[in-house]
Amino acid sequence: MNINATLIGQLITFVVFVWFTQKYVWLPIIAALEERKKKIAEGLAAADRGVHEQELAQKRALDSMKEAKAQAAEIVGNAKKRADEIVDEAKDQARSEGERIVEAARSELDLEANRVREELRSRVAELAVVGAGRILKREVDLAAHKDIVDALAAEI
Amino acid sequence: MSSDALTSSEYIRHHLTNLTFGQLPDGHWGIAENIEEAGQMGFWAIHVDSMFWSILLGILFIWGFSRAAKNATTGVPSGLQNFVEWIVDFINDSVRGSFSAKNALVAPLALTIFVWVFLMNLMDLIPVDVIPEIAKSMGIHYMKVVPSTDPNVTFGMAIAVFLLTLYYSIKIKGLGGFTGELTLQPFQADNIIVKILLIPVNFFLEFVSLIAKPVSLSLRLFGNMYAGEMIFILIALMYSAGLGMGLFGGVLQLGWAIFHILIITLQAFIFMTLTIVYMDMAHTEH
Numbered sequence: 479m480n481i482n483a484t485l486i487g488q489l490i491t492f493v494v495f496v497w498f499t500q501k502y503v504w505l506p507i508i509a510a511l512e513e514r515k516k517k518i519a520e521g522l523a524a525a526d527r528g529v530h531e532q533e534l535a536q537k538r539a540l541d542s543m544k545e546a547k548a549q550a551a552e553i554v555g556n557a558k559k560r561a562d563e564i565v566d567e568a569k570d571q572a573r574s575e576g577e578r579i580v581e582a583a584r585s586e587l588d589l590e591a592n593r594v595r596e597e598l599r600s601r602v603a604e605l606a607v608v609g610a611g612r613i614l615k616r617e618v619d620l621a622a623h624k625d626i627v628d629a630l631a632a633e634i
Numbered sequence: 635m636s637s638d639a640l641t642s643s644e645y646i647r648h649h650l651t652n653l654t655f656g657q658l659p660d661g662h663w664g665i666a667e668n669i670e671e672a673g674q675m676g677f678w679a680i681h682v683d684s685m686f687w688s689i690l691l692g693i694l695f696i697w698g699f700s701r702a703a704k705n706a707t708t709g710v711p712s713g714l715q716n717f718v719e720w721i722v723d724f725i726n727d728s729v730r731g732s733f734s735a736k737n738a739l740v741a742p743l744a745l746t747i748f749v750w751v752f753l754m755n756l757m758d759l760i761p762v763d764v765i766p767e768i769a770k771s772m773g774i775h776y777m778k779v780v781p782s783t784d785p786n787v788t789f790g791m792a793i794a795v796f797l798l799t800l801y802y803s804i805k806i807k808g809l810g811g812f813t814g815e816l817t818l819q820p821f822q823a824d825n826i827i828v829k830i831l832l833i834p835v836n837f838f839l840e841f842v843s844l845i846a847k848p849v850s851l852s853l854r855l856f857g858n859m860y861a862g863e864m865i866f867i868l869i870a871l872m873y874s875a876g877l878g879m880g881l882f883g884g885v886l887q888l889g890w891a892i893f894h895i896l897i898i899t900l901q902a903f904i905f906m907t908l909t910i911v912y913m914d915m916a917h918t919e920h
Contacts (some may be wrong), residue, residue, distance in 0.1 A: 480673060481786060482656070482682040488688065488790025495692045495750060496794075500742035503699040507722045510706035517708055556835075 595634075602631045643870055649762060649867050651680035652784060653776040667775070681784055688781035691753040699749070721749065725906075732910045735917035737802070740910060747791065748906040754782040755859055755898030759891050762866045782859040782901075783841040785852065792852035795909050799847070806917050818839045851908055858901050864892055 606627050642734045647669060656679025665682070666672035672679070702718035711719055725748060757780040769777035781787045795814050802897040803812045817833045819840070869890060870882030 479680060480652075480654070480675070480679070481789070482675065482677050482678075482679040482681070483794070484652075484684055484784065484786035485790045487680060487685050488787045489794045491689055491692060492746070492750075492791050492794045495696060496739075496743050496746045498696050499699070499746040500739060501704045502746060504698065504722070504742040506703035506706055507699075507719060509725070510703075510708055511722070514708040534664075553642070 599631055599634060601632055603627045606630055646864075646867055647873065648776070649766070650864075651776045652778050653683040653774060655680050655682050657684070672776075681778075681786060683776065683778050683786050684781045684784040687779055688750075688754055688787055691781070692750050695746075695749045695753055699745075721745070724737040728836060728907065729910055730809070732907065733914045733917075735806075735914065737913065738916065739798075740913050742908050743795075743913070744906045747795075748902050750793075751782060751855065751905050752898060752902035753792070754780065754787070755902060757781070757782070758859060758862055758866065758894060758898060761887070762863070762870050763882060779781060780863055782855055783863045785856045788852035788856040789848075791905075795851065796848035799912045802913065802916040807919060811919070816844070847908075847912055851905065851912075855901050855905050858872055858897060862890075862897060865890055 603624075607623075610623075611629075651669050651672060654666040654675060656663065656666065656672075656675030658666070658671060659674060666675060666679075698714065699718055702715045704716055706719075722745065725741060725745045731742055733740050760779060765779045766777040769775075778784065803815075807815065817837045817840070818829070819836060821832045821836055823829045823832055866887065869883050869887045872879045872886070874880075875883075
């Protein structure tokens with residue numbers, strides 16, 4: 479219970495401890511705390527930014543989806559129109575081709591018929607003469623009765 | 635347990651005596667053998683036990699805290715760092731709450747006071763005979779393990795705080811401002827003659843309140859811890875009074891120890907808060 483030099487020793491010890499605490503305890507810990515505070519604030523800000531950006535991206539995605547849909551619809555419409563056109567064209571072409579083929583066939587037919595007719599005609603006289611010759615047993619001369627035969631052939 | 639040779643009052647006196655190193659009556663320097671010798675040593679003696687335990691606890695404090703500070707990361711804190719940061723945060727809030735000026739010294743000062751005083755007070759919870767008996771078996775006769783029950787320890791810290799407040803008072807307000815604070819209030823007058831007449835009265839009042847600060851700061855801590863220690867000693871006396879009293883004493887000791895946890899924390903906190911307040915008063919003009 480005596481007051482003595484312990485007091486001075488304690489005073490000096492105390493000062494040393496305070497100095498040490500300030501230098502090696504307080505400042506590093508406060509620095510770490512401040513830095514962490516900053517880091518957390520940055521993290522929160524980044525999260526906010528992220529949410530905002532996500533919203534924007536969603537909006538953008540929605541927009542482009544809408545645009546794509548519209549484009550697709552347009553493309554489908556165009557394609558349908560084009561297909562109709564193609565079908566119509568094809569129909570027209572087919573029809574005209576058919577007509578052309580039919581026409582060609584008909585004219586060929588006509589030609590053939592004419593040719594056959596010409597041949598028949600040219601050979602009718604011969605046939606008639608052969609027939610008549612057989613009937614008349616050489617009594618008829620081709621040269622003498624040519625006018626009659628020709629008249630007959632013309633009637634075919 | 636008190637040894638058979640001791641009476642109750644001798645037991646108590648023994649527990650309240652520090653291990654004192656100083657000049658013995660025959661002129662040699664050494665450890666005082668008994669209470670009378672310790673008393674005769676005068677001012678130039680030192681309480682070896684108080685110094686040993688307070689420095690040991692102080693080193694424990696700065697070792698633990700500086701280890702946490704050195705490894706402090708900005709990531710997720712774990713274990714020791716978390717605990718240290720919690721205390722640092724608490725001190726920081728206290729300082730921000732009561733200290734309005736800017737001074738980088740105040741917060742570390744408060745931290746040192748709070749943890750160190752708390753650790754010194756915590757020694758009170760160790761049963762009063764454990765460490766003295768161990769010391770006795772090592773040949774050391776006196777061992778007071780709670781440094782804060784030594785008025786030298788509390789006065790040493792209070793005087794350090796007092797000197798700091800004086801230093802900052804004069805640094806912030808100037809010598810004139812500080813003197814004015816001591817002499818020109820609380821009684822003020824416009825008339826210059828009345829003003830001069832009031833100076834002695836003012837100085838007396840202000841000087842007493844100035845001196846009262848370190849005295850009350852140290853005596854409050856000392857008184858509380860000394861009384862708590864005394865009650866532990868008295869309870870310990872009951873152990874030598876038979877089985878029934880011994881058991882009752884055990885219950886009492888447990889109860890008092892639990893209550894004492896509150897007191898030691900509160901006293902450490904009060905010492906710290908008052909230090910912050912005194913430092914704040916030194917920094918602000920009235």
